[in-house]
Amino acid sequence: MSDKSVVIVGAGHAGVQAAGRLRELGWHGxxxxxxxxxxxxxxxxxxxxxxxxxxxxxxxxLLRKASYFQDKDIxxxxxxxxxxxxxxxxxxxxxxxxxxxxxRLVLATGSSARKLTIPGSELAGVQVLKTxxxxxxxxxxxxxxxxxVILGAGYIGLEVAAAAAARGCNxxxxxxQDRVMNRVTSSVVSHYFQKLHESHGIRFAFGSAASxxxxxxxxxxVFTTDGAMFEADVVLVGIGVVPHQGLAENAGLECNDxxxxxxxxxxxxxxxxxxxxxxxxxxxxxxxxxxxxxxxxALSQADQVASHILGLEPKKPEVPWFWTIQHGLRLQTAGIQxxxxxxxxxxxxxxxxxxxxxxxxxxxxxxxxxxxxxxxLPGKKLIAAGVELDRTLAADPGAGLAQSARxxxx
Amino acid sequence: xxxxINVIDREGEKHILEWEPDQSLMESLRDNDLPVMASCGxxxxxxxxxxxxxxxxxxxxxxxxxxxxxxxxxxxxxxxxSSRLSCQVRHDPSLNGLxxxxxxxx
Ligand SMILES: Cc1cc2nc3c(=O)[nH]c(=O)nc-3n(C[C@H](O)[C@H](O)[C@H](O)COP(=O)(O)OP(=O)(O)OC[C@H]3O[C@@H](n4cnc5c(N)ncnc54)[C@H](O)[C@@H]3O)c2cc1C
Ligand code: FES
Numbered sequence: 001m002s003d004k005s006v007v008i009v010g011a012g013h014a015g016v017q018a019a020g021r022l023r024e025l026g027w028h029g030x031x032x033x034x035x036x037x038x039x040x041x042x043x044x045x046x047x048x049x050x051x052x053x054x055x056x057x058x059x060x061x062l063l064r065k066a067s068y069f070q071d072k073d074i075x076x077x078x079x080x081x082x083x084x085x086x087x088x089x090x091x092x093x094x095x096x097x098x099x100x101x102x103x104r105l106v107l108a109t110g111s112s113a114r115k116l117t118i119p120g121s122e123l124a125g126v127q128v129l130k131t132x133x134x135x136x137x138x139x140x141x142x143x144x145x146x147x148x149v150i151l152g153a154g155y156i157g158l159e160v161a162a163a164a165a166a167r168g169c170n171x172x173x174x175x176x177q178d179r180v181m182n183r184v185t186s187s188v189v190s191h192y193f194q195k196l197h198e199s200h201g202i203r204f205a206f207g208s209a210a211s212x213x214x215x216x217x218x219x220x221x222v223f224t225t226d227g228a229m230f231e232a233d234v235v236l237v238g239i240g241v242v243p244h245q246g247l248a249e250n251a252g253l254e255c256n257d258x259x260x261x262x263x264x265x266x267x268x269x270x271x272x273x274x275x276x277x278x279x280x281x282x283x284x285x286x287x288x289x290x291x292x293x294x295x296x297x298a299l300s301q302a303d304q305v306a307s308h309i310l311g312l313e314p315k316k317p318e319v320p321w322f323w324t325i326q327h328g329l330r331l332q333t334a335g336i337q338x339x340x341x342x343x344x345x346x347x348x349x350x351x352x353x354x355x356x357x358x359x360x361x362x363x364x365x366x367x368x369x370x371x372x373x374x375x376x377l378p379g380k381k382l383i384a385a386g387v388e389l390d391r392t393l394a395a396d397p398g399a400g401l402a403q404s405a406r407x408x409x410x
Numbered sequence: 411x412x413x414x415i416n417v418i419d420r421e422g423e424k425h426i427l428e429w430e431p432d433q434s435l436m437e438s439l440r441d442n443d444l445p446v447m448a449s450c451g452x453x454x455x456x457x458x459x460x461x462x463x464x465x466x467x468x469x470x471x472x473x474x475x476x477x478x479x480x481x482x483x484x485x486x487x488x489x490x491x492s493s494r495l496s497c498q499v500r501h502d503p504s505l506n507g508l509x510x511x512x513x514x515x516x
Binding site for chain 2: 064065332373374381
């Protein structure tokens, strides 16, 4: 292998994209990806969606076909952790005892599921959903008639709730806030999805925080701070993620709830880049610093990193976006809404398809589309353009969303 | 059997690729270094895998799903008779020799 190796830590969406783009763009040096997991690099979204379906095969989609890495001369080292970075020597220390020099280092270590710390959290049957191994374990517990208690009504918790209900489980979701997906959407959308879940037999307890879990070797009962008790065979903890930044922190790279990177994915060390869930950067559309947990961000930061390593122009930043599918209903979001945003409804929730527009100073800042995709791309473009909307036109689903842009005053 | 397909990229350059039976058309493009972002992993959510096929091939492939159509119609260069999301096109031996043109990036 040639010297000048780019060493990538993490074979998730960001790491694999960075490796692939380096080759596409003509990088001739070595490309080495190290990952602590032993599965071939795979897509994460299906883990809480298709993989849990009753008739699903025990396999989720791969990020690239199996022979890809060899074909592209990308060295993939699975089941190996990177333990330490020596920035002086430009070397990483691996769990197999070896050391690996790098020309450039890319940290794509993602995030880990936030752990529950209450008494009983360590009992068998209490689990998170982050890896393929987690998904397969979870799936084996979703047996018809079993009691599933889900902590957290975010995307993961709700996708699992839907899958568990479809498999005939008794599902209860405990949520500390007063509505589902509170952090990411408005109350219109929250309530719509809550009703949808309830119509599939799922029960919610809002304002409800788990205090401890009991059971004889295995979780059997979940207690909440207000004294309620829920019987459980499976407890799924979906309370958010934390950036996997220990490696970077220990190496003295600047971190603050995420590894800090610039618009090229560069960290505070000019030889070290980072991409994906693990990073925090300034959002070009809002000017604020944020950490984004979505595929779009992982892929576009990986592209920026690959371009910068090769000295090429970075791509235009893309509006962040996300999707979730629950009981077959699709919610697709572009941009990032804030609680203070003006909420404008487009279409009628009673029809099972509508959009919600989030306006900030009259401009479109974010959009949720529910049950349909017609407004998704136009919404994304309007957000990127930062133009003001005509509220009457924007609220009229009979007119194309793109038409609601106010002409920019000269 | 792998299909052999002809792909014209966004610079007008021609590539000859192998399309393996267990791949969607998007996967074959992406895994052969064509700049198809495929941000949604092939779930008809992103439209970054938009391509044009010959009109008679599109007809032979049958109906597009509602999600696919809604996304496609809103792309800048949508063409009713030739636009497809490549992630929604499954391998079939009858597609050997297929001509594919990558749509411009949105
Ligand atoms: C169940 C589930 C469903 C999701 N659904 C969606 C969705 O529908 N849409 C969406 O946009 N996003 C979704 N996401 C989020 C999305 O998967 C993440 O944003 C994305 O995976 C981030 O990519 P990444 O490369 O930064 O991190 P990851 O994909 O998490 O990859 C990081 C990799 O680094 C490895 N690693 C970490 N530390 C080390 C080390 N020291 N040494 C070696 N290897 C290491 C990890 O094992 C892991 O394989 C979902 C996530 C989950 C878990
Ligand atoms: S890959 Fe996203 S729509 Fe085809």
